Amino acid sequence: xxxxxxxxxxxxxxxxxxxxxxxxxxxxxxxxxxxxxxxxxxxxxxxxxxxxxxxxxxxxxxxxxxxxxxxxxxxxxxxxxxxxxxxxxxxxxxxxxxxxxxxxxxxxxxxxxxxxxxxxxxxxxxxxxxxxxxxxxxxxxxxxxxxxxxxxxxxxxxxxxxxxxxxxxxxxxxxxxxxxxxxxxxxxxxxxxxxxxxxxxxxxxxxxxxxxxxxxxxxxxxxxxxxxxxxxxxxxxxxxxxxxxxxxxxxxxxxxxxxxxxxxxxxxxxxxxxxxxxxxxxxxxxxxxxxxxxxxxxxxxxxxxxxxxxxxxxxxxxxxxxxxxxxxxxxxxxxxxxxxxxxxxxxxxxxxxxxxxxxxxxxxxxxxxxxxxxxxxxxxxxxxxxxxxxxxxxxxxxxxxxxxxxxxxxxxxxxxxxxxxxxxxxxxxxxxxxxxxxxxxxxxxxxxxxxxxxxxxxxxxxxxxxxxxxxxxxxxxxxxxxxxxxxxxxxxxxxxxxxxxxxxxxxxxxxxxxxxxxxxxxxxxxxxxxxxxxxxxxxxxxxxxxxxxxxxxxxxxxxxxxxxxxxxxxxxxxxxxxxxxxxxxxxxxxxxxxxxxxxxxxxxxxxxxxxxxxxxxxxxxxxxxxxxxxxxxxxxxxxxxxxxxxxxxxxxxxxxxxxxxxxxxxxxxxxxxxxxxxxxx
Numbered sequence: 001x002x003x004x005x006x007x008x009x010x011x012x013x014x015x016x017x018x019x020x021x022x023x024x025x026x027x028x029x030x031x032x033x034x035x036x037x038x039x040x041x042x043x044x045x046x047x048x049x050x051x052x053x054x055x056x057x058x059x060x061x062x063x064x065x066x067x068x069x070x071x072x073x074x075x076x077x078x079x080x081x082x083x084x085x086x087x088x089x090x091x092x093x094x095x096x097x098x099x100x101x102x103x104x105x106x107x108x109x110x111x112x113x114x115x116x117x118x119x120x121x122x123x124x125x126x127x128x129x130x131x132x133x134x135x136x137x138x139x140x141x142x143x144x145x146x147x148x149x150x151x152x153x154x155x156x157x158x159x160x161x162x163x164x165x166x167x168x169x170x171x172x173x174x175x176x177x178x179x180x181x182x183x184x185x186x187x188x189x190x191x192x193x194x195x196x197x198x199x200x201x202x203x204x205x206x207x208x209x210x211x212x213x214x215x216x217x218x219x220x221x222x223x224x225x226x227x228x229x230x231x232x233x234x235x236x237x238x239x240x241x242x243x244x245x246x247x248x249x250x251x252x253x254x255x256x257x258x259x260x261x262x263x264x265x266x267x268x269x270x271x272x273x274x275x276x277x278x279x280x281x282x283x284x285x286x287x288x289x290x291x292x293x294x295x296x297x298x299x300x301x302x303x304x305x306x307x308x309x310x311x312x313x314x315x316x317x318x319x320x321x322x323x324x325x326x327x328x329x330x331x332x333x334x335x336x337x338x339x340x341x342x343x344x345x346x347x348x349x350x351x352x353x354x355x356x357x358x359x360x361x362x363x364x365x366x367x368x369x370x371x372x373x374x375x376x377x378x379x380x381x382x383x384x385x386x387x388x389x390x391x392x393x394x395x396x397x398x399x400x401x402x403x404x405x406x407x408x409x410x411x412x413x414x415x416x417x418x419x420x421x422x423x424x425x426x427x428x429x430x431x432x433x434x435x436x437x438x439x440x441x442x443x444x445x446x447x448x449x450x451x452x453x454x455x456x457x458x459x460x461x462x463x464x465x466x467x468x469x470x471x472x473x474x475x476x477x478x479x480x481x482x483x484x485x486x487x488x489x490x491x492x493x494x495x496x497x498x499x500x501x502x503x504x505x506x507x508x509x510x511x512x513x514x515x516x517x518x519x520x521x522x523x524x525x526x527x528x529x530x531x532x533x534x535x536x537x538x539x540x541x542x543x544x545x546x547x548x549x550x551x552x553x554x555x556x557x558x559x560x561x562x563x564x565x566x567x568x569x570x571x572x573x574x575x576x577x578x579x580x581x582x583x584x585x586x587x588x589x590x591x592x593x594x595x596x597x598x599x600x601x602x603x604x605x606x607x608x609x610x611x612x613x614x615x616x617x618x619x620x621x622x623x624x625x626x627x628x629x630x631x632x633x634x635x636x637x638x639x640x641x642x643x644x645x646x647x648x649x650x651x652x653x654x655x656x657x658x659x660x661x662x663x664x665x666x667x668x669x670x671x672x673x674x675x676x677x678x679x680x681x
Contacts, residue, residue, distance in 0.1 A: 010480075012047035013100045014078055016040045017089040017158050024083065031081050034090075037100045042090070044078075051079025051090065053426065063135040063159055064091075068420040068427070069454070070131055071411055073124070074156050077426055095148035095155035097405075103155065106147040107195070115200040116235040116461045117152055122192070122207070123232050123459075124154040126225060129188070132159075138183040139163040142191050150405060152461055163187060185221070189214035206231050226327060233325065236459055237375040237383025242525035243282045245269065246498040249518040250505050252472060259290030259297035260470050260518035261305045261363075283372060284312045285520045287396050289364040289470040291442055296361030300346045300444050304363050307342040312369055323374040325385070331371060332455035335391050339365065339443070339453045346444030362444035364394025365453075366410060366468050368522070370460075386460040386526070393453050394442045397474045399483075400458070401465040403491055406483040409458065413441045463491050463525050465500075472517030473508045482507055490523055497523040 014034070016024075021040050028036040033046045044051070057065075064077045075091035082088070095103045106121060113121070125141055132138045140146055140156055142163040148155045163183050189211045196207045206227075213224055247266060251258040263286040264272075272281055288304045290297025315334065326334075342365075350360045371387045390398045395412040411417055418440050419430040430436060441451060465487060473479055486503055489495035501519050508517040 010477075011100065012044040012078075012092065013037075013094060013096045014042045014044060015075060015091040015094040015157055016042050017091065018086070020083050020086045021088050030083060034081060038102065041094075041096060041100055041102060043100060050428075052081065053079050053429065057423070057426075062423050063137050065420050065423040065426075066135055067131060067137070067159075068417065069411060070128065072407065072409065073128060073154060075158060076420075078428075079426075091158060094157060095150055102157075103148040103150045105145050106149055106154065107144040109149050110195055111198060113149075114461070115202055116232070116239065116459070118195075118199050119203060119207075119228070119232045119235050120152055120459050120461060121149060121154055122210075123228050125188075125192075126221075126228060128154070129185070130221065133183070135159075136161055142183055142187055144191065144195075150407070151402065152459070153407060185214045185219050185224075203231065203235065229327060230325065232459060233373065233375045233385035233387070234377065234383075236386040236461060237377055239386065239461070239526045240528070241384050241386055241460065242529075243370065244497055244523045245281055245285065245520065246496075246501045246523075247518075247520040248498075248501045248505050249516070250472075250509060251516050253509055253513040255514075255516055257298065258516045259292075259301060260472075260516045261288045261290065261298070261301035262286060262468075262518045262520050263305050263309055264520070280309065280313050280316065282522070283316060283370045284309065285368040285466070285468050285522060287366050287468045287470055287518050287520055288443075289394065289396050289516070289518070290361070291363060291439075292355075292359070292361035296355070296359075297363065299349065300361040300363040303345050303349065304342045304365055304443050307345050308338060308365075308367060311338040311341065315369075316372070319371070319373060323376075323382075325373050325375065326371075328387075328457045331387075331389055331457070335367075335369065335389060335455050336453050339367075339391060339393065340448035340451055343443045343448050343451050347447060350444060360445055362442040364392075364396040364439070364442055364470070366390070366392040366394075366396035366398050368398060368466055368468060370522075387457055388460055388466060389455060389457050391453055391455050393451065394439050395437075395474075396468070396470050399467045399469075399479060401467060401483050401487045402462060403488045406480055406487075408480075409456070410454065412439075413454075414439055460524050460526060463527050465490060465497070465521055465523050467519065467521045469504075469520075470516060470518045472512055472515040473504055473519060475512045475515070478508065478511050479504070497521055 016022075016034075017040075021042075024030070024036055026036040026038060029045075030036065030042065033044060033049070034042045035045050037043055061077055064074070067074055068076070071093065074093075075095075076093045078090040078092040080087050080089055097103065110118065110121075125147070128141060129138055132140060137159045139162055140159045146157050146160075148157060192214075193211060196204065196211055199207055210224065210228060213219055213227070245264060247262055247264060247269070249258060249260050249262055249265075263284065264281045269281060272279065286305050286308055288301035290299070290301035292300060315338075346361065346363065355361065367390070369389045369391070371385070371389055373385045373387060374382045375385045377383050390409050392398065392410045393413060395414055396410075397412070398409040400407045400409055415433060415435050415438050416427055416430040419425040419433075420427050424430075443451070467479070469479070482504065486495060486500040490497055490500050501521050504519055505517055
């Protein structure tokens with residue numbers, strides 16, 4: 001972690017739509033600003049300038065705008081440019097890596113993907129079918145080259161109405177339609193057939209059954225989803241699941257009090273000790289950002305957290321008593337009902353205190369629930385389906401972090417999202433409004449019938465960090481810049497999750513010190529773990545050449561309680577009114593730093609030094625007084641030799657002492673190789 005945050009903005013990579021753009025090869029620069037990197041992948045080298053956008057947005061842009069809630073999977077409109085007298089549409093948020101290279105297509109990545117990832121990709125395609133069909137864009141799912149995969153996530157390069165039937169080299173390989181056809185589920189089955197034939201052998205039979213159902217004249221999409229969901233959970237349940245949680249909160253250097261609430265807190269993580277498989281600590285993560293001042297926002301956020309904790313605990317108990325698997329739609333309905341109950345509690349308090357309009361207290365919410373549904377794997381074997389349900393209202397966010405990428409899982413409920421979703425504006429145009437950051441909904445501002453919480457599910461099938469935070473961290477794209485500084489180290493076992501959370505709190509205080517910051521992070525593991533050889537030097541206190549990072553409590557600045565991780569658990573229209581305006585400080589104005597000498601590299605060096613010092617102090621309290629030189633080491637070796645000699649003597653005398661009972665003696669191993677195979681297995 002010797003890197004500092006990027007001093008330059010993230011490059012603006014674009015997808016140029018159409019056959020004209022497909023004929024332009026690199027190196028080339030269009031209109032003096034769009035650099036051609038790869039076929040149809042361009043970079044705006046003057047990203048700080050606004051692109052050309054017509055005063056009246058074309059009707060053909062409406063599907064992109066209306067599908068803005070699917071931003072995790074779909075691109076956005078950036079602007080247009082002119083090439084050879086024709087208008088070229090430019091898309092942003094496209095499926096490319098940090099160097100502007102397209103992620104592999106679904107077809108390219110299919111063969112090497114795990115069995116669960118293959119099923120998960122198909123599930124996402126089926127899940128996108130309905131919203132894309134409503135906008136007349138389901139044909140976009142019928143071109144395997146258009147479907148790109150970023151890890152587990154399916155992402156589309158562009159949207160189009162007509163299914164492509166062939167590819168023409170003269171068009172630069174772009175998919176074009178030669179004969180009009182309708183995007184149907186039967187056509188989807190034809191497209192997916194080659195993939196199913198090359199799928200992992202364990203899932204070929206059920207997927208072939210799915211294709212047969214897709215090809216029927218009267219096909220039920222709900223039945224297809226139910227069958228594919230069952231297969232997805234069964235495959236996920238074969239993997240192990242480890243969850244380690246850490247959390248922290250801080251009022252920030254510019255705030256006198258903290259209106260945020262979160263769960264689990266550091267104190268709750270300690271108080272609950274070693275949680276069981278159904279511990280709420282490892283199955284429910286909540287962050288709430290209160291609105292309404294010290295006497296309002298703080299109360300609202302606490303009411304929401306306490307209410308949701310009780311309701312999620314009841315849901316976990318119900319799952320234990322009734323093992324029948326619930327569909328994602330049923331779970332989403334239950335979570336929505338829970339959120340509405342919490343909303344009504346805050347509304348009732350507002351009504352009791354006669355709070356009206358902007359005086360009403362409210363709170364944002366982001367909640368992650370790991371639903372331990374019991375998936376039968378045959379016989380008495382039951383596994384966990386690895387489901388995370390993300391619920392949110394307002395602008396508190398959830399992110400999924402891996403060693404390779406950072407994916408925002410939620411979309412803020414603000415004026416920007418409302419204007420785009422209603423087809424009125426592009427996101428970067430709406431962001432220029434004075435009320436751009438005002439929230440369009442929050443818990444407690446209106447009756448439950450008018451609340452529209454967003455619920456989505458994602459399947460945990462790779463190692464990563466699920467991070468929930470308030471806008472004290474997410475503002476100004478801070479996490480999107482900082483994630484490479486800690487994520488690989490945490491997932492590689494070189495840094496604790498609590499140390500990473502503490503780093504983010506410190507970073508938020510320095511860069512976004514205008515607001516409270518709360519973070520709840522879960523380090524999730526599904527990969528196999530192998531035995532680690534113990535360093536004998538650690539037992540004797542003798543320093544080794546490369547000491548590991550000490551696993552001790554990290555003490556953040558007062559008055560913030562130290563973030564402590566939980567023990568690892570194994571488990572197989574009309575727009576609504578804006579309710580909160582967030583005044584933003586001038587971005588160019590210099591904020592007073594937390595410490596004048598604060599820099600990322602020096603901060604981590606100081607953190608590691610403090611960790612090492614704390615570890616040495618703890619060891620001094622428990623080890624025996626020094627005996628001089630290597631006496632401690634020799635003393636341990638002597639004990640080991642004594643135990644070995646005693647064991648040898650017992651094994652030698654055993655046959656002579658018990659000659660009359662040979663049948664009680666264990667038979668010697670027949671072959672040494674058999675023992676080795678068992679250990680390896």
